Amino acid sequence: MKAKVHITLKNGVLDPQGKAVEHALHGLGFPDVGGVRQGKYIEVDLPKQKDKTQAKADVEKMCKALLANTVIENFSVEVVD
Amino acid sequence: MKAKVHITLKNGVLDPQGKAVEHALHGLGFPDVGGVRQGKYIEVDLPKQKDKTQAKADVEKMCKALLANTVIENFSVEVVD
Amino acid sequence: MNHAPAKRITPEDIKTHGLSDDEYKKVLEVLGGREPNMVELGIFSVMWSEHCSYKSSKKWLKTLPTKASWVICGPGENAGVIDIGEGLAAIFKMESHNHPSFIEPYQGAATGVGGILRDVFTMGARPIANMNALRFGDPKHPKTKHLVAGVVSGIGGYGNCVGVPTVGGEVNFHPSYNGNILVNAMTVGLAQKDKIFYSAAAGAGNPVVYVGSKTGRDGIHGATMASTEFDANSEDKRPTVQVGDPFTEKLLIEACMELMATDAIQSIQDMGAAGLTSSSFEMASKGGMGVELNMNAVPQREEGMTPYEMMLSESQERMLIILKPGKEELARKIFEKWELDFAVIGHLTDTGRMVLKFHGETVCDLPIDPLAQASPEYDRPWLASTKQPVVAAKDVKNVPWRDALKTLMGCPDVASRRWVWEQYDHMVMMDTVQRPGGDAAVVRIHGSNRALAISTDCTPRYVKANPFEGGKQAVAETWRNITAVGARPLAITDNLNFGNPQKPEIMGQIVEAIQGIGDACVALDYPVISGNVSLYNETDGKPILPTPAIGGVGLLDNLDQMTTLAFKAEGEAILLLGQKDDAGWLGQSLYLREVCFEEKGAPPPVDLAHERKVGDYVRGLIHSGKITACHDLSDGGLMVALTEMALAGNLGCRLENIAAPLHAALFGEDQGRYIVTVKAADAVATLEATKAAGVPAKQIGAVGGSAIFLGGESVELEALRKLHEGWFPAYMATAT
Amino acid sequence: MRAAVIVFPGSNCDRDIAVALEQSIGKPTTMIWHQDTDIPSDLDLIVVPGGFSYGDYLRCGAMAAHSPVMREVKRRAEKGMRVLAVCNGFQIVTEAGLLPGVLMRNRGLKYVCKDVHLRVEDSQSAFTAKYKVGDVLRIPIGHAEGNYFADEATLKQLEDEGRVAFRYCTTKGEITDDANPNGSQRNIAGVLNKARTVLGMMPHPERLADKKLGGTDGRAMFEALVETLA
Numbered sequence A, B: 001m002k003a004k005v006h007i008t009l010k011n012g013v014l015d016p017q018g019k020a021v022e023h024a025l026h027g028l029g030f031p032d033v034g035g036v037r038q039g040k041y042i043e044v045d046l047p048k049q050k051d052k053t054q055a056k057a058d059v060e061k062m063c064k065a066l067l068a069n070t071v072i073e074n075f076s077v078e079v080v081d
Numbered sequence C: 001m002n003h004a005p006a007k008r009i010t011p012e013d014i015k016t017h018g019l020s021d022d023e024y025k026k027v028l029e030v031l032g033g034r035e036p037n038m039v040e041l042g043i044f045s046v047m048w049s050e051h052c053s054y055k056s057s058k059k060w061l062k063t064l065p066t067k068a069s070w071v072i073c074g075p076g077e078n079a080g081v082i083d084i085g086e087g088l089a090a091i092f093k094m095e096s097h098n099h100p101s102f103i104e105p106y107q108g109a110a111t112g113v114g115g116i117l118r119d120v121f122t123m124g125a126r127p128i129a130n131m132n133a134l135r136f137g138d139p140k141h142p143k144t145k146h147l148v149a150g151v152v153s154g155i156g157g158y159g160n161c162v163g164v165p166t167v168g169g170e171v172n173f174h175p176s177y178n179g180n181i182l183v184n185a186m187t188v189g190l191a192q193k194d195k196i197f198y199s200a201a202a203g204a205g206n207p208v209v210y211v212g213s214k215t216g217r218d219g220i221h222g223a224t225m226a227s228t229e230f231d232a233n234s235e236d237k238r239p240t241v242q243v244g245d246p247f248t249e250k251l252l253i254e255a256c257m258e259l260m261a262t263d264a265i266q267s268i269q270d271m272g273a274a275g276l277t278s279s280s281f282e283m284a285s286k287g288g289m290g291v292e293l294n295m296n297a298v299p300q301r302e303e304g305m306t307p308y309e310m311m312l313s314e315s316q317e318r319m320l321i322i323l324k325p326g327k328e329e330l331a332r333k334i335f336e337k338w339e340l341d342f343a344v345i346g347h348l349t350d351t352g353r354m355v356l357k358f359h360g361e362t363v364c365d366l367p368i369d370p371l372a373q374a375s376p377e378y379d380r381p382w383l384a385s386t387k388q389p390v391v392a393a394k395d396v397k398n399v400p401w402r403d404a405l406k407t408l409m410g411c412p413d414v415a416s417r418r419w420v421w422e423q424y425d426h427m428v429m430m431d432t433v434q435r436p437g438g439d440a441a442v443v444r445i446h447g448s449n450r451a452l453a454i455s456t457d458c459t460p461r462y463v464k465a466n467p468f469e470g471g472k473q474a475v476a477e478t479w480r481n482i483t484a485v486g487a488r489p490l491a492i493t494d495n496l497n498f499g500n501p502q503k504p505e506i507m508g509q510i511v512e513a514i515q516g517i518g519d520a521c522v523a524l525d526y527p528v529i530s531g532n533v534s535l536y537n538e539t540d541g542k543p544i545l546p547t548p549a550i551g552g553v554g555l556l557d558n559l560d561q562m563t564t565l566a567f568k569a570e571g572e573a574i575l576l577l578g579q580k581d582d583a584g585w586l587g588q589s590l591y592l593r594e595v596c597f598e599e600k601g602a603p604p605p606v607d608l609a610h611e612r613k614v615g616d617y618v619r620g621l622i623h624s625g626k627i628t629a630c631h632d633l634s635d636g637g638l639m640v641a642l643t644e645m646a647l648a649g650n651l652g653c654r655l656e657n658i659a660a661p662l663h664a665a666l667f668g669e670d671q672g673r674y675i676v677t678v679k680a681a682d683a684v685a686t687l688e689a690t691k692a693a694g695v696p697a698k699q700i701g702a703v704g705g706s707a708i709f710l711g712g713e714s715v716e717l718e719a720l721r722k723l724h725e726g727w728f729p730a731y732m733a734t735a736t
Numbered sequence D: 001m002r003a004a005v006i007v008f009p010g011s012n013c014d015r016d017i018a019v020a021l022e023q024s025i026g027k028p029t030t031m032i033w034h035q036d037t038d039i040p041s042d043l044d045l046i047v048v049p050g051g052f053s054y055g056d057y058l059r060c061g062a063m064a065a066h067s068p069v070m071r072e073v074k075r076r077a078e079k080g081m082r083v084l085a086v087c088n089g090f091q092i093v094t095e096a097g098l099l100p101g102v103l104m105r106n107r108g109l110k111y112v113c114k115d116v117h118l119r120v121e122d123s124q125s126a127f128t129a130k131y132k133v134g135d136v137l138r139i140p141i142g143h144a145e146g147n148y149f150a151d152e153a154t155l156k157q158l159e160d161e162g163r164v165a166f167r168y169c170t171t172k173g174e175i176t177d178d179a180n181p182n183g184s185q186r187n188i189a190g191v192l193n194k195a196r197t198v199l200g201m202m203p204h205p206e207r208l209a210d211k212k213l214g215g216t217d218g219r220a221m222f223e224a225l226v227e228t229l230a
C-alpha cells in the first residue's frame, strides 16, 4: 500500500518560494501566470499494511508528528494500492 | 484555470531527504514504513487562460524551462478549472 | 468626518486587546470622552503594550548609564551607535523573539534574526555580524530537541541566506525554560559616522513611503501576544506566527544601502513588532509631526484586508521611509531595480494627529502626542530578593577531579556548541578573524587591520540566586570575554528576559538586576546603548530563570595584538591572574549542579574594582605581546577553562601549585580571573610585574603532553574531547 | 587578466571572491548585475559566486541558471572563456548545463559551515595549475545542498577524462566516508568541463586566502588564474 501526501501552506501564510517562482516565470516569458504556491508531495510506502483505513490513519499521524508543520501547513492523505 | 504540478525524483536518483524522513519515521514509532520519496507539489494559477489544452502545454513548458530539473526529476501536470 | 464607531467597543474587545480597565479609561481621556473605533483601539493596544511602551520597566531602565564620550546615540532609537574611530560607527542591538519561537521554532527564530537586522540597517549600518543567545528547557523534556533543532535551523536559514555571518552566542538548558524558551538575537553593523539615519520625522508634506514586502495577515496581534503569559491554550494562538523571507531581506538591505548613499532620506524606520502602527506612530511622535496615510495605497498580499488588519499586521521585510521632497522617483527606481514593492502611502502633516483614510473615509484620527504622553508607566511593587547563604567548600562533596572534570566537559551547559555554529555561516563577508569557540568573536573592520570583538553572556542561575550580583556578573563576563582577546570593551546592549512583572518577586528581580547591570556599566565605563525587554515569560504561572542577556562590543585597534585561547607551545608557563584568595567559590557553581546535583547558595560576588584592575592589566599584557594565549574563567572554573585551552591547542598541561581543597580551587567560579600563557623564560618577570601592579598572580603549571596531569593523575585530551564534542551531536541525533 | 563577478539577487559571496581575486590580480574586478547582459568583451574569467541566488527557492541555482545573463555566460564559456563557479555558483552552472550532475540536499540535511580537507585530483587547468595532484588543502564549505550526484555513466566519464578536480579527504589525504561532509558521490567536491575551462566546486577557496583568516590554501587558485590568463 502507498500513501500520497500533499502538504500545502495554509491560506494567508506567506509563500516566499511561490512568490519567487512566479516572478521568475514572468521573466521567462510566461506573463500570464497569476500566482504560484509551492508545497510538498511525499510518497510513503507501507508494504506490510493491508488495511486502507488503518493506513490512512497512520499516515495522518505521521503528518502531524513530522511530515507537516501544522502551524503553517495543511496536509491531505490519499491511500492507493 | 489552475494547474497542479507534481515533481518527483526519477527512479535511481538518490533522495537524501526521503531517506532521512524514512529514518525519522522509524524512530517515531512507525517501523512499517518501507520507503519515503519526497517531491514537490506546485500550483500555478492561470487566471486569463480559458483553454485547457493550451494551459497544459504552457505549464509543461514551464516545467521544462524551470520548475523541474529533467536530469533528475519527472513532472506531471493536471489542469483544473 | 464620521467618528461614529461602526461597532461599539465591548469589555471583551478591551480585554482581547490586552488593555486594563484603567488603561481603557485613559483611552477615553485621550479621545476627550469619545469612544475609539476598532482601528483606534488596535492602535492603542499596540502602542500601550508592554512590548512597545515598556510600561513596567521604563522607570528602572532610565537609571542605566547610557553616556560616554564615544556614544553617538544611546537607547531610544532603533539601535545604539558608538564611535569607533577613523570616521566609523558601530551600531548594534539585541532583541528577543521568545514567544514566536516557542510556537513555531523555525519561523520564530528566523524572523527574530530578520527583525534585528532591520533595526540595525535602518540606521545606515551594513550588518557585519549576528549573535544569538538561546535558552532551552531540560534536555530531557520531550519538546526540547524539537525546539533546539527548529531554532538553530531558523537562525541559520535566515542569517545564512542574508549573507551576514553568525559569529557567536550562547546556549543554556534549564527546566525553567521548558514552556518558555528564549531566543535573543543581536546584530552589529558598521556605518560612516556622519551618515547615520534616524527615525524622527520632519517636514510637513514630505512623502511617507512604504518599501519591501506586501502586507498580509501575518502576526496580527503579535505584540500583544509577546506581552501576555502563556497558558494551556497558547497553541491556539498559532496563526499569528509570521513567515520570514530572507531573500527579500537581502534585497531590502541592498536597496536601502543604495538609497542611503543618495541624499533622499529624511528619516527611516523598520516595521517591527506592530508594523505599520508603531513605525508611523513613533516616527511622527519623535518628530512632533502628524501623519496622514491612505490605507488603499498599502501594498497588500491578500484580498479584502481591512485598515485594522493592515495597521496591526506584522508581515516581515518592510520599512517606512520619509523622503525629502521630490525624491520619490529616484527612490522608486532603486526599489524597482531590486524588485521590491514601493508605494507612497501618505504624507506628514503639522496637525500632530494620525489620520488614516480608507476608500476616502477617515477610519482613524488620533492625537499623537497625547497618546504617547498618556502611555502608561507603572511603578510596580517589588520585593527585594532573599539573600542565599554562602556555601562553604567543606560542605560540598569533594569528588575526584578527573570524574568531575569529565562530567562537566560533557554536561549540556559546557559541551561544545559546534553542532550549533556549524549550521551558521560564520565566515561569509570574509572578516571573521575569530570564529565561534573562543571567548569573544572577532570580526575585522573590512579593509582595515582593526576589528570588533563581540560577546553575549548571562548566567541565569546566578541572577536567580542574587539578581543584583547576577546582573553585575552578566555585564562583567562580556567585558572579560572581550578583554581576553585583547580588545577594549566599549558598550553593551541588553535583553532583559523575565517573568510576570505584576508579581512583586519578579519585579524585584527586574529592579535588582537592572541595578547590578547599571553598577557594572559605571564601574567598567561600559554604557548601555540599546536593549529590549521581554516580560511575562511564564507558563502556567511558572517563571523562567531571570535572564538579562548582555551583548558587549569592543574594539581591537590592531589585529596584530589579538590573542586566542588555544595553548600554543609545549613548555609555556600557565599563569592564573586575578585570584584574590584561595577560597574557591562553589555556591551556584556548575560543579554543585552537575556533579553534586544541587542548585543552591549565593552566587560568586563580582568585585567591580578588582574586575576592572585585573582586566585592564591583562589587556595591557596582551598588547605588550608577551602573552601567547588568554582565556577568562567562567562556568566550571579553572579546570574547565584549562581544558578548553588544551583542546583548542591540542596540547595538554601539567598542573601544580593548586590550592586546597582541590574541588573548590579547580571548579570554584570566582569572578575576575584569567589564565594566560607565556614563554617559560618570561614567567618569572611576568609574575613579578603583575604582582607589582597589584594584580594577584601565580604560576599553576606548564603546557605539554597530550593529557591534563595533576598530582600523579591524568586525563587524556582525546577522552575529554570526545565528551566535550560528543554531547550535542549525540543528543540531537535522535531529534525529529 | 580581466575578471568579472556576476551578481544575482541573493548572491552574497560576490564581494568576498572579488576581494580574493583583487589580492592576486592587483586591480579591481568588474561586478556584473544579472540584468546587464552586455558583458565586457575582453574578459578572461567570469566568476559565478556563492550565496542564495533567488533565495535558493525551488531548487538551488535553478532560477539564476535560467536568467538572461547566464545565457551569455554559457555562450562565452563555449568559446573558451574561463568560468569559476563556487558553491551556489556550482549549483547554478550545473542547472545551466555547463557542468554535469546536480547538487542535492546534504545527506545530513543540515547546512554545514566548516573547514574541510580536499585532495587535489587535477593540476592541468588554469584553476589548479599551482597545485600538485595529491596535495591536501584546507578550505571552508558553507552549504546545505552540496551533495554531488550524477548517474554512473557520467561519473565514469568524469573519472576517465580526469575531470574530478577535488575530492573531500582526511587531513592525510585519504578518501573516506567520514571525510565526506555532504554525501557527495565518490567524495567529489569539484569538477571540470571537458575543455577544463569551467570549474565548479562547493568549497570556498576565497575564504582561506588570507593569513589573518587562518589559512591561505585557497590563494594558489587565484594566483594560478592570474599566471595562466595574464
Ligand SMILES: Nc1ncnc2c1ncn2[C@@H]1O[C@H](COP(=O)(O)OP(=O)(O)O)[C@@H](O)[C@H]1O
Pocket: C132, C133, C134, C166, C167, C168, C169, C170, C171, C417, C420, C421, C435, C436, C437, C438, C439, C440, C441, C456, C457, C481, C634, C635
Ligand atoms: N548559539 C550559539 N551560536 C554561535 N556560537 C555559539 C552559540 N553558543 C555558544 N557559542 C560559542 O561557543 C563558545 C563558548 O560559549 P560560552 O561557553 O558561552 O563562552 P564563554 O563562557 O566564554 O562566554 C563561544 O565562542 C560562543 O560564541
Ligand SMILES: [Mg+2]
Pocket: C438, C439, C440, C481, C631, C632, C633, C634
Ligand atoms: Mg569566555
